[in-house]
Amino acid sequence: MTARRRSIAATSVLVASVLLAGCSVPSFLGGGTELSEPTGETVAPELEPFYSQVLEWERCDDKLCTTATAPLDWSDPAAGEIELALVRRPASGQKLGSLLVNPGGPGGSGYEFIADSIDYAAGPRLQERFDVVGFDPRGVGRSSAVACYDAAQMDEFLYGIVPAERGSDEWIADVTAANRDFGTACADETGELLANVDTESAARDLDLLRAILGDERLNYLGFSYGTFLGATYAGLYPEKTGRLVLDGAIDPTASVQEVNIAQYAGFEASLRAYLAACLAGDECPFSGSVDAAADEVSRLLASVDASPLRASDGRRLGADALVTAIIYPLYSPESWPYLSEMFESVMFGEADTALLLADLYNGREPDGTYRDNSTEAFRAVNCLDYTYDDDPAKMRADAAELAEVAPIFGPYAGYGDIGCAQWPVASEADRSAIAAEGAAPIMVIGTTGDPATPYQWAEALAEQLDSGFLVSYDGEGHTAYRKSNECVDRTVEDFLVDGTVPASDPRC
Incomplete structure (x- = not known):
């Protein structure tokens, strides 16, 4: 044993060694720097400095890296700026445009996803025809990021044992206090950014990135939470959608x-x-x-x-x-x-x-440190994206329902509202259907045995989107593209590269 x-x-x-090894410089990457060419589209005067910025790309291993700036608060662009970290693998063949990729979370690093494991994220056809771009959304990783606890405090927060009986008044009080302390630390360490890491703000960043990369329309590959980010973008900017693939879909109404x-x-x-x-x-x-x-x-x-x-x-x-x-x-x-x-x-x-x-x-390393801020970002984004109720009677009723539906895990998964009900920034989320009327065709992928984003969510999102179409994968595991299923990979790449929309669900 x-x-x-x-x-x-x-x-x-x-796995880490394989992802980080082999960083030879491809022939299509030269030395020095490279400048982006923004679209030059007309935007509101207060947004023009952001949409007209020229990115200066520098070599980083076998890719190109840069940092963009975005408004701290999209409702008040003059209130301050944040940074967004990007990494790009230039197309190896005839370029169609940029393909922005989000791995999920919320809190997952799109920068690291592309920098370390581009072959897992995008197949050879996509790498040939697109500049594949990874980015850290606001609040995440190398971008302006949420910060809360040091490693020792995070250990106690994630692994500490609450001595009281689960669900008792004493237990609820102890968990409430722990989560209130965590939220207070996040507010103290993060500042004004904490109120502006919601998905709608991140989707507006996505449009900014599209424009300064020089793309008239957004081509996008989003996994898991990334499907909600992509759907939110389509709802905000339907006329600017190019080819969107949403793999492992989240139901916006849930x-x-x-x-x-x-x-x-x-x-x-x-x-x-x-x-x-x-x-x-x-x-x-x-x-x-x-x-x-x-x-x-x-x-x-x-x-x-x-x-x-x-x-x-x-x-x-x-x-x-x-x-x-x-x-x-x-x-x-x-x-x-x-x-x-x-x-x-x-x-x-x-x-x-x-x-x-x-x-x-x-994300805890063997030496006790944490490799990223994914836990903090996950909490911060979700606390703004959903609404919560910490009334003990309701929480107990919800916990009982959960334990009945999921008798193995359910008894330990209830009372989740406590964490965000104590959050220092109140949520104003509206969990409603996204139709994105007028958008180009949007591919929604669902895996029948996906535990994290259940198949019925993909069915729901494809139905909600005015131009959505469903691609089903009959299998186990979370998400489907680049998981060794030729049918899924071919369907995704035919759509992104050639714009091919299946006549019906291929049922891969």
């Missing part, structure tokens, strides 16, 4: 409770799919039926909730961290073997492997 545990750590290092129900039901369905595959194999820590194995997972969660396990670094593994450790490998079937390894170790009373998986999800 020790050797198997090492394999997870070795694999995470190997409330927080509806999101929780759909996601945790999805993760339980994926867990059962993993258990079925595990039980059919040779090295499975479970035995018997899928139902029996699911019951054992429930017992493991209840056990560590009552008596957290101590890890070798002194941290304790409670139910919340164990849920994170289980969910992380469920994003991809290729990661299921690590889930078996983790379950086996927890059954033997060991916490290190589970905490390693939770750390990978949370």
Whole structure:
């Protein structure tokens, strides 16, 4: 079992090494700098300095990098500026334009996504015909970013154990205080930016980037949360849409409770799919039926909730961290073997492997530092994008509903409104359908076994969008493009490169 545990750590290092290696300079990249050519379109006078800016691209490894400026507050462009970090891989062939890419989150770094793993993000046809551009949205990573806690404080916030009984008045009071303190720290460290990291503001940034890159229309590939960003853009600027692909769609109308129900039901369905595959194999820590194995997972969660396990670094593994450790490998079937390894170790009373998986999800490095601000950005954006209610009676009713729909994870997933109900910036979100009337055709991709963005959300978004069309992938895992399905890859690339809209859902 020790050797198997090492394999997870070795694999995470190997993946990072592969993504960062091989940075030879392609023939289409010369030395020196390169200047962008904005579209020169007419905008409001207060926006003209932003839309007319000329980007100065510099070499960074095998790509080009730059920084753009955007209004801090789009409703008051004179109030200040923020920075947006971009990285670009120039088209290797006859260029169609720019393709902006967002990996999801909210809080995911599009800059790192393209800088480190462009081949995972975009296939050879897209790299040939487009300048593939990654960017960090406002609040994220290398752009003007949300900041809250240092590493030790983040450890306590993410992994700390609340001693009171879950759902009790004392427990609610303790969790409320912890989240209020976190929000206060975010406000203190981030300043005015914290009130301006909502998705509508990020979508307005997207239009700014389109214009200063020199594109009359936006070509865009968005994954997961990136689908909401792309749909929001289409709703704001339908006449400026080019070819948009939204993979792993979010339903813009879903409330927080509806999101929780759909996601945790999805993760339980994926867990059962993993258990079925595990039980059919040779090295499975479970035995018997899928139902029996699911019951054992429930017992493991209840056990560590009552008596957290101590890890070798002194941290304790409670139910919340164990849920994170289980969910992380469920994003991809290729990661299921690590889930078996983790379950086996927890059954033997060991916490290190589970905490390693939770750390990978949370962006925590082996030395205890955090590699990015994705946790802070995720919270800050979501707190502005949804509305919340921390009335104890309602939260208890919602928690009971969630536990009924998702009996394994649900008991540990309730009371999520506490975090954002205590946020120092009030939400003014309107979770309504996005039609984007007048937009060019928009591709919406849904995976039938996607736990994080359930298939019904893709169906809903494709139906809401006036020009939306659905591409279904019958499979497991989160998102579909570049996941070894030739049908999906071909359909996406035919659309982005040639503008080909399938006559009907290809049902890949």
